[in-house]
Amino acid sequence: MESEMPLLGKKILVTRGKKQATEFSSKIKYFGGIPIEVPLLTFQESKNAQKIKKEIEQIHAYDWLIFTSKNGVEFFFDFYEQYKSHSTDTLLPKIAVVGTQTEKTLVEKGYKPDLIPDEFVAEGLFESLKPYLKKESRIILARGNLSRPFLVDELSKLGHFVTDLIVYETVENQQEKDHLSTLLQKKDIDIITFTSPSTVTFFCRLLEDTDWGEWVKDCIFAAIGPITLRAAELANIHIQISPKKYTIDDLLDEIIHFLSEK
The missing domain is CATH 3.40.50.10090 (Rossmann fold)
Known part of the structure; x- marks a missing residue:
């Protein structure tokens, strides 16, 4: 510019x-x-804190953690800091993100993505992620209530175990x-x-x-x-x-x- x-x-x-x-x-x-x-619009924490707590406590059991927005990263790690234990059980799986802002926010939290597609949409991540998935991979997607369920739907169709974790809500202002x-x-x-x-x-x-x-x-x-x-x-x-x-x-x-x- x-x-x-x-x-x-x-x-x-x-x-x-x-x-x-x-x-x-x-x-x-x-x-x-x-x-x-x-x-x-404005953003607020998901009200389903108990489900989020449960998933964070067993986050080590997943193969991939997916973020499609910077808000997903921010709200997930707010919960993560509250609910993680101090044992190795809460070590994060591999991380995939959509978009440079999502990547930047993740890096600011102290983590680097293992996968970021060239195309900054869920479809691009889906195509980029497929070659890295083993049979019946366990995947957790941290997202907002209004983001599209595309990844949840398409990854489930391939036979993977997908947890759809709503970590924040988008509401009109x-x-x-x-x-x-x-x-x-x-x-x-x-x-x-x-x-x-x-x-x-x-x-x-x-x-x-x-x-x-x-x-x-x-x-x-x-x-x-x-x-x-x-x-x-x-x-x-x-x-x-x-x-x-x-x-x-x-x-x-x-x-x-x-x-x-x-």
Whole structure:
């Protein structure tokens, strides 16, 4: 990315969770944009602590531990620190992750992934993982309540023993409902960004029973990843900007390129 000011004062709606928005907003400012943070979702610990405790106590019995998001890593290790014993019984199995941010968060926890696919989606991990699995491998997937069950379903079909462990819940942030409506109604946003299917879903839910379709006619929509694009398509939202790589840096690159072409 060029170190000039290519965003030219554009107001960019950042819809990620509050903790995740900080880095994105900083990068937008660096390139001359104005980030407008409206966290449409928030994250909370899973209420099923007893199941999580049980699985952590027997984590050594698994062959693979899979993470598909940085939140999965963060919440899993919050529980892990609470429930692990000080014996070798809680040594972690091999770890597979989806995406560079997930990998970065894992490394910050003191662990390195044994497998990270080139394609940052569950399908890519599935194809990359298959050659490493023995017959009836034991796999545990630490994820959020709204993430897709693709890996659980497909790995189970191959005859593997898969534990689907929900370590966090994604819920819509009702506190931002009026703020979001006011911003869009005043046409005070130039670019709307979506970084997950959940941001699309909650955007639509929080704007139900409004004329938001009219309010955003002049907005540019940008999104990361094929699953987010699919969610937008189902919501009749036309995405004009979508990078081939599913990172915040690549999204900003594409936004800058789009604006320069215009």
